[in-house]
Every structure is written in C-alpha cells, then in structure tokens.
Amino acid sequence: MLRVEPAPVAASVAGSAVPEAPTSVDKRGTDAESLGWVEALSGAGRRRDDAVEALHALLLRAARFEVARRGGGRSGELDDLAMQAADDALMAVMRKLHTYRGESRFTTWAYKFALLEAAVKVRRRAWHGHEVPLEADGWAQLADRRSSPDADAETSELIGAVCDGIAEVLTPHQRTVLVALTLNDVPIDVLADRLGTTRGALYKTLHDARRKLRARLSEDGFALESTTQGERS
Amino acid sequence: MSHHDPSRTADLLARLLGPAEPELTCEECFQELDRYVELELAGRDADATVPGMRPHLEGCPACREDHDSLAALLTAESP
Numbered sequence: 438m439l440r441v442e443p444a445p446v447a448a449s450v451a452g453s454a455v456p457e458a459p460t461s462v463d464k465r466g467t468d469a470e471s472l473g474w475v476e477a478l479s480g481a482g483r484r485r486d487d488a489v490e491a492l493h494a495l496l497l498r499a500a501r502f503e504v505a506r507r508g509g510g511r512s513g514e515l516d517d518l519a520m521q522a523a524d525d526a527l528m529a530v531m532r533k534l535h536t537y538r539g540e541s542r543f544t545t546w547a548y549k550f551a552l553l554e555a556a557v558k559v560r561r562r563a564w565h566g567h568e569v570p571l572e573a574d575g576w577a578q579l580a581d582r583r584s585s586p587d588a589d590a591e592t593s594e595l596i597g598a599v600c601d602g603i604a605e606v607l608t609p610h611q612r613t614v615l616v617a618l619t620l621n622d623v624p625i626d627v628l629a630d631r632l633g634t635t636r637g638a639l640y641k642t643l644h645d646a647r648r649k650l651r652a653r654l655s656e657d658g659f660a661l662e663s664t665t666q667g668e669r670s
Numbered sequence: 671m672s673h674h675d676p677s678r679t680a681d682l683l684a685r686l687l688g689p690a691e692p693e694l695t696c697e698e699c700f701q702e703l704d705r706y707v708e709l710e711l712a713g714r715d716a717d718a719t720v721p722g723m724r725p726h727l728e729g730c731p732a733c734r735e736d737h738d739s740l741a742a743l744l745t746a747e748s749p
C-alpha cells in the first residue's frame with residue numbers, strides 16, 4: 438500500500454503568515470495547510486519554486502498510485518507514464534489554481550488532476566494500436582441476450598424494444614457512441630480521441646441517446662422503475 | 671458465471687439505459703469530485719451536498735473510476 442507523506446513545503450508554509458489568498462478560496466472554511474499551498478504557489482521567487490517542486494512530487498506519488506492500481510506493463514514504462522501524468526497534472530493545477538474554492542483539502546483537489554491524467558494515459562496506452570470494435574459486434578451481443586434461453590419473456594421483450602429504439606430513434610452518431618461505450622466497452626477517452634472530440638461532448642451524446650431510448654420505451658409501455666429492470670404496464 | 675447470466679443481462683440494460691435521475695455532466699463531476707469524496711470518507715451525506723453526482727457515477731464508468739481512485743488514494747494515506 439502506498440503511503441503518501443505530507444509534502445515538506447506544506448508543513449513549512451502552513452506555519453507561516455498568510456497575508457492574502459486568492460479571492461476564490463473561502464478562508465473561513467479552509468485549513469491552514471491548504472491556504473499555505475495556495476499562498477506559496479500564487480507567490481513568487483524561491484518560495485514558489487519550492488512549492489511547485491513539492492507539488493510535482495505530490496502529483497507524481499498520486500500518478501504512481503493510479504498506474505500501479507491499474508498495472509499491466511513494464512515498470513520502467515509505467516514510471517514514464519506516471520511522470521508524464523505528473524507533468525501534465527502540474528500544468529493543469531497551476532492553470533486552474535484560481536478555481537480552487539477551498540471546499541476540500543488542497544492536496545485532495547490537486548490529486549484528482551494527477552489521477553485523471555494517469556488514468557487517461559493508461560487507458561490510451563492499453564488501446565494503442567487496437568481497433569475500436571465495430572458497431573455490429575455490439576449489436577450481436579444484444580441479439581444474443583435477446584435470444585438467450587435464460588432470458589424470461591419480459592426481458593426478451595425489453596431487449597427487443599431496446600434494439601428497435603436504438604435502430605429507430607437514435608441518430609447514426611448517437612448509435613455509434615452508445616454502442617461503443619455501453620456494449621463494446623470502449624473507454625470514453627479512447628473513443629473521444631478516435632472521433633476527435635472530448636469526453637464531455639461524448640457523454641452529452643450518450644446522455645441524449647439514453648434519454649431518447651427511455652422515452653421510446655416509455656411510449657412502448659415499459660415502466661422503467663430502475664436502470665436494470667423493465668416491466669410492461 | 672454463465673455467459674447468459676440474468677444479472678449480466680440486467681447490467682447490460684443498465685449500461686444502455688443509464689441513470690433515470692438528473693445527473694451532473696463529466697465537467698461538473700470533476701469539479702465536485704474532491705469535495706464529494708472527502709464528504710463520503712468523513713461519513714457525511716455527500717449525495718445531499720452534491721446532488722446529481724451519484725447518478726452520474728452510475729452512468730459514467732470513467733468518472734466512476736476517477737472517484738474510486740481518489741477514494742482509494744485518500745484511504746491509503748489516512749492514518
């Protein structure tokens with residue numbers, strides 16, 4: 438288990454006077470260590486340089502933690518990946534520093550950038566050189582479930598209605614995205630790369646497709662009380 | 671587990687149809703993730719503080735992984 442030690446600079450700046458903090462930070466609810474980080478990183482000179490160096494070390498530990506959790510590669514290669522993630526996360530944190538509102542510890546806020554960068558890099562690496570599965574593969578999987586001997590009549594009927602809905606109410610782009618992400622398990626970052634778009638834009642497409650599918654199923658008389666079960670009313 | 675396990679069919683339908691409740695976007699999820707995870711680990715009602723986060727984590731595997739990783743890291747470094 439990885440143990441992340443407190444960053445040296447955090448300890449040093451926490452005890453120092455904090456004359457001014459960016460207006461986005463709520464000083465009343467934010468701990469002194471977090472305010473110290475923001476103050477040091479927003480400053481200049483040696484103190485800022487030391488804070489940036491300590492922040493990079495913190496981000497690198499988080500990136501290594503994430504890469505190790507996901508595994509699957511040679512250690513040297515994975516460490517390079519973690520280093521790249523830490524470098525990119527450092528730039529992101531510095532660019533977004535003014536948006537830190539002090540609603541969590543600064544280190545928690547910074548960690549999420551390193552974890553995101555590391556996760557995206559690991560997913561991209563795992564899919565490097567791999568073709569995204571064809572839409573037809575996902576359809577076959579769905580048809581397979583529909584005709585499964587274990588599927589009861591209601592489930593078969595629901596799957597059939599889902600198939601019809603996908604074919605009839607979704608745009609070709611919505612269909613491609615829905616099938617790739619939910620049936621073929623293509624990671625959203627990987628699909629975003631292949632389609633030249635962003636994770637947020639793709640999830641919006643997925644969300645809209647799901648909403649249209651649910652509306653269609655509702656019109657067809659299926660009562661979707663949860664995400665996993667449908668019962669025809 | 672059988673290839674035709676009913677629970678896998680239910681899981682497949684859940685992935686296809688996603689959450690029924692209003693949910694955050696991926697960008698909003700990332701903005702709130704640190705606060706949400708800290709509240710969860712402190713035993714507070716994170717869902718009441720950040721409405722829409724739980725449905726999004728159910729519908730977005732990538733954001734769910736980010737959530738789980740942050741929770742695991744904070745847990746690993748806690749005394």
